[in-house]
Amino acid sequence: HKVVFVVKGKRQVEFLAGQRENLLEAARKAGIMIDTPCNGNGTCGKCKVQITKGKVDALSLTRLTEEEIAEGWVLACSSEIVEDIEVNVPDLASAFQNEMQITDLSENENKNIRYVRKKMLKMGMTDSNRLCCEIIQLPEPTNDDNLADEDRLKRYFRQTLGYSDIQVSLDVLRKFPDAFRENNFKIKVVYLKRGDIAEIMDVRSCLECACALYGVALDIGTTSVSACLVNMDTNEIVSKASMGNAQVKYGGDVINRIVYTEKPGGLKKLRDAIIEETINPLIGQMVQSAGITTDDIYEMCAAGNTTMTHLLLGINPDHLRREPFIPGVNTIPEMKSTEIGIRINPEGRVYLAPSVASYVGGDITAGVFAVPVWLQEEFTMLVDLGTNGEIVFGNKDFMMTCACSAGPAFEGGEISCGTRAVPGAIEEVKIDDATLKASFSTIGGEIPVGVCGSGIIDLICEMKRTGIIDGKGRISKDIDNPRIAFDEYDIGRYFVCSKELDSTAKDIYITEIDIDSFIKAKGAVFSAIHTLMESMDMPIEVLENVYVAGGIGSNLGIENAIALGMLPDIPVDKYYYIGNSSMQGCYLALTLAEGKEKIAEIGQNMTYMELSVHPSYMDAFISACFIPHTDMSLFPSLQ
Ligand code: FES
Incomplete structure (x- = not known):
């Protein structure tokens, strides 16, 4: 049957549903988000939608008033599609649609950050991050100076910058020959300071060179996800964004989402919802408003509760909800962005705040830090x-x-x-x-x-x-x-x-x-x-x-x-x-x-x-x- 979803009276999405297909499932497949705090159990009444053409088989009408029923309102989770229909998805449900909103850190939040930073600097913490960028003119090779490109860069880092060694991944090595020669060995190098080792993250040829280093701070909440884009030279927040966690369509709370992972392909769907439908679009929106590219972002620090962390990494969260409530992992090693599919620079590092237990997660350890x-x-x-x-x-x-x-x-x-x-x-x-x-x-x-x-x-x-x-x-x-x-x-x-x-x-x-x-x-x-x-x-x-x-x-x-x-x-x-x-x-x-x-x-x-x-x-x-x-x-x- 043809189902036309009308979101906020504007956007129309058409979907072909099977005979007696559940309306909420059909909406999910069509990418329409409907808030489902009770995970489709028919008890919260929050998934109500209005049938404006045709009719559905409504199996339950709990929490709907007689007036609403007369106006065609039904619970999406408790309705089956039996003919062609048009469905009005109301504002309350579509508030969780993938919509970008610029958020401002409140005055209190900004005040707290400034206060804590000052306190930490007084304690002896370093007022700089570990990302570095250098614009370097390397000597061009000759018959007498015939070092390979990588050795040439290593020599520079040892002799001029005082590092004991450099580390380069194969993907970055592949860039060396062309980037070095495009402008006669004038290059821009982005690297990560790890003690006296420099981990090379990016090498670009320098025609018009400017160092642009950005990082992302990200809070992954069960309901909403917030991010800010930070200029890593100045520590200034250059863009902010937040949106509903797209996983909400699979359940309102962590327990319902864990239960959803037991369905075939459930864990992957939840993972895609947070990465592809939430985090990556948020990053896309911030880079657009700041006028940079995702390649300019080299680092991300993220925190979420223990379930959110498991779902983000694709780790089975099932034991989090069963006594004795044991997480699969608390401390997550730093990863490359490509390992988990976060769209920043492919060499960019992703750091996740560690959890303490099943119900005290990285959001709390990060919060305690702040x-x-x-x-x-x-x-x-x-x-x-x-x-x-x-x-x-x-x-x-x-x-x-x-x-x-x-x-x-x-x-x-x-x-x-x-x-x-x-x-x-x-x-x-x-x-x-x-x-x-x-x-x-x-x-x-x-x-x-x-x-x-x-x-x-x-x-x-x-x-x-x-x-x-x-x-x-x-x-x-x-x-x-x-x-x-x-x-x-x-x-x-x-x-x-x-x-x-x-x-x-x-x-x-x-x-x-x-x-x-x-x-x-x-x-x-x-x-x-x-x-x-x-x-x-x-x-x-x-x-x-x-x-x-x-x-x-x-x-x-x-x-x-x-x-x-x-x-x-x-x-x-x-x-x-x-x-x-x-x-x-x-x-x-x-x-x-x-x-x-x-x-x-x-x-x-x-x-x-x-x-x-x-x-x-x-x-x-x-x-x-x-x-x-x-x-x-x-x-x-x-x-
Ligand atoms: Fe709660 Fe439908 S009544 S999701």
Whole structure:
């Protein structure tokens, strides 16, 4: 059957599907990305698309309203194609389409990078990287000076630059004869300093020679991937880009993606999605905007969680999700770009930050480098909030780490009107005490499409403050207000905006079930922090700095997060938002000579605590599943 996908009302993609082919599978084959947080299990309702011509066999309509069903909306994952159709893929789903967006490191992120760099330089780190470029005029060969090209270059490196030797790969050697002779032995040589050895990465003939050396810092997130292009002479960031991780079409979280690798060809599809559909297009876009070529990029420092690293390298990640949760690899040797298919200079080196355990990956070791826990005298904590919450606690003498599964609530998953932090997502909410009407702001000031993580925190906090909900997250039945309603199963909901009351385009609401998902997520994070500290006999008051990182971190209202019992009750001025700490760590590793060794050392020095087998974690989690907490002595400022 002919399927026409209309993306964002503009782009049309035609696809020939088989009889009773699943609509989500057909969309995947046609290269259309649809957000699938529950991996097609028909429970999250996020994969909804509208059938505008023809019809499908809809096997489940969970989470769709009667009105939506009447308008032709179906769940892509639970629909089979039975005739020719036209499908409208809505904005929410297509937000994860391969679209480039220029991102800016926030002011806080830039400030942190500058602060940490300065601190590291004071500590004796070298303010230069290991990439070098020389424009060299070699003496032309004669009957008396008849050294081979490679020996001629070696002599120059030994006698003039003081290296003991050079190393050249066969691919670079192949360039020598022509490059040397094209402009009478005037050449440009790019090499990597490794002690007193120079690893030759590129030789070009010098007609109009200029040294252009670039590097890429890359953060590979489960949901989005961010990169910046760095001029390695000046350390200046010349271009930035970010986009949704194209693997999202195979599953919203790491577990669903690991499960997908068990399908025939699954691992290859996930690998292609991250390399060919995400990283290489990001690099392509950055080189275009900077006016350089991919050949000018000689180095990449990347970090991702342990699953992302396995998928990038094509290593079977299956054991990451099975007890005793053992990764295939933690420390990855430096590779040539061609080994993994990253499109930079073929001799370019790719460095991946090492993981510590199945659920504490390179993004955390890079993040710890950037915070920097390992340099502080005072006790410091890094809390990275996402689908997985990772916590690192320590100082320059020791570091402990653990991870908890927060579920997708912080990123808007499993919340009826939840969305990731896309334009139109409600990110801040206030509720009027008298009318209980919400006022809010959206990302980019656009028409509201849903509520993202920081908006959910504000919303639930305001609902508690105004008495709409109690500590268990139950909506009060004593309040008579048109913004509060109960369905036929007695499940309460609160309308942030409603078509009827506010003449908005759609109803945006939160239900008691959504609030319950959030309470579990915040309970997981708080109890992880609490268990980690308690296991070391450390009271929460010893914390001098808490760095909050992750997508949710950028708009997070710390006071509200404390009031909900998500973060420890210490003075707000001890908290810092630092946004994408993993990306900052990669940038620093790229621009400081000793950066990569330091990150490797950090990986080795972190002690991992497996929470799922810790005797008191489950109790701590249950106690934390209340707003703010069942033990109010942990929240003295709220009493
Ligand atoms: Fe279809 Fe979740 S309901 S992916």
